[in-house]
Amino acid sequence: MATPQLDVLVVGAGPTGLSAALLLGRAGVRTHVVARHPGTSRHPKAHVVNARTMELFRQWGLSGEVGEAALPPERGLGMGWMTRMAGRELGRIMIEDDPAALEAMLTHSSEILRSCPQDVLEPHLLQAAEAHPGVTVEFATEVLSTEQDASGVTTRARSVRDGAERTFRSTYVIAADGSHSTIRRGLGIPTPRLQAAGHMIGVHFTADLAACRQDRPFLLWWIVNPDTQGVFITLDGHHRWVYLFGYDPSLHAAQDFTPERCAEIVRQAVGTPDVAVDVLGVFPWRMETAIAERFREGRVFLAGDAAHRFPPTGGFGMNTGIQDAHNLAWKLVHVWKGTAGEALLDTYETERRPVAMANAEQSVANAERMAPTGALLADPSSLLEVENEQSPEGAALRAQISAAIPAQREQAFFTGQTFGFVYDSAAIVADGTSAPESTVSVYRPTACPGARAPHLWLRTATDELVALHDAIADRFTVLTGPQGQAWENAAAEAGRRCGLDVGVLRIGPGTAWRDETGQWQELYEVGPSGCVLVRPDGHIAMRCSTDPGDALGVLTRALSKVLAQEKSPVAVG
Known part of the structure; x- marks a missing residue:
């Protein structure tokens, strides 16, 4: 049918x-x-x-x-490494320990990372x-x-x-x-x-682990001991968890990991033999790239x-x-x-x-940086002494793991990776500039064509505070300054020629949109009469630092190029 x-x-x-x-x-x-x-x-x-x-x-x-x-954000403030959840802590990375990175997270977006x-x-x-x-x-x-x-x-x-x-x-x-x-x-x-596969088991379970969570508001709990190596993920901050661990397919089949066996592995990872574990599901998967x-x-x-x-x-x-x-x-x-x-x-x-x-x-x-911590696809034989408090070998191994933990920082701080990518395609009108390169952790906002439009809080004429990306929504939008009347006039006609509804935000003193921080022109590198054209996905399509004297022509040609209107803009009306 x-x-x-x-x-x-x-x-x-x-x-x-x-x-x-x-x-x-x-x-x-x-x-x-x-x-x-x-x-x-x-x-x-x-x-x-x-x-x-x-x-x-x-x-x-x-x-x-x-x-x-x-x-809740306060229940997932970082990640910790420990021999077992109830065992010795080997190190931690906490968001609150890096105020500058935390401030950057809160500055560059209207939203924050969540775990859902x-x-x-x-x-x-x-x-x-x-x-x-x-x-x-x-x-x-x-x-x-x-x-x-x-x-x-x-x-x-x-x-x-x-x-x-x-x-x-x-x-x-x-x-x-x-x-x-x-x-x-x-x-x-x-x-x-691009990388060899690792075979993994995910165990979804409920358990009361409140005694282990005291003073440890971790999102991820990396476990390092000879019995099991993996990571606990807290799902609700209370009773619902996932434990991920690797296995060797030459020794075990995925179906060998029954709910009963997985419950015992979870108990080993927790370090409390009598903890009640209710396994809700077992999910085998391959870790690969x-x-x-x-x-x-x-x-x-x-x-x-x-x-x-x-x-x-x-x-x-x-x-x-x-x-x-x-x-x-x-x-x-x-x-x-x-x-x-x-x-x-x-x-x-x-x-x-x-x-x-x-x-x-x-x-x-x-993943490769995790290897020295022993918590991901490790050889269990290399961890035999990690819990031995009496041996020099155990102390040296714990010190080695602790020393490797600060190198895992990019798993917690990746604002640059989140926002810093810049598109380069036929749907972008280059302006001859190069975007400043972000690192994984550090985001360098730019309005270079292809980049995500940098976040701004804007105050409307009715005193409402609106995030720039919310104001753009799903349509092409012209951003211009207090002297950008030419761009505002051109937007409607260019949109008509191209068959679009083009939005306009005039930003600055005396306009309907006031920049709360006063960073608009500096951040976008345009003058009071300059213009930035933003695509429906929030990425910069075109930028002109000043009024070129032919705003309608410039805007129409930019829209036509971005939309691959091969011969001429769409005629409407």
């Missing part, structure tokens, strides 16, 4: 697929989501929601409820996506194949419940179907591994884990996927509306693949 014609079929209902559906639904795009699982995730899986992703949730009206559902487990997050995204009339979500449906032609994609799928097959016809397909993506394999897109060679094949786009997968050291996986969806959705919307050429869709891979590569490299670097 064939379904009605769809604009976009999204395969996969994890955070990436649901974010894509939500964004497309906001624009009125007919979107259907299929997923082979019976519902949203029952396992916590990912949990880090970085500040950039929280900015997006804020724009989608979700940051409040996600923040409420997340771990995937099984808690996904229902919020599902509800928000399904709130749009054009979005439908269907679980327990696995995709069998896709075939493309000049006008669309035919996708064969089968019900997991009764085996009934059906066919979907869509203009585009977003493959957000995970690391074992059926669609990616069917397209024959190579996904070379791999990036698809292509993110686009005709009308099919790979996103999230289907396009890239990283070690969990850094928490980049889910965030990269959600931000993939954010980058792709506005481009699909404009092509669907007819206000952009198909070539705009090529910039999805051009922009997002380098970000995935950078996040993969940082995840690998974090």
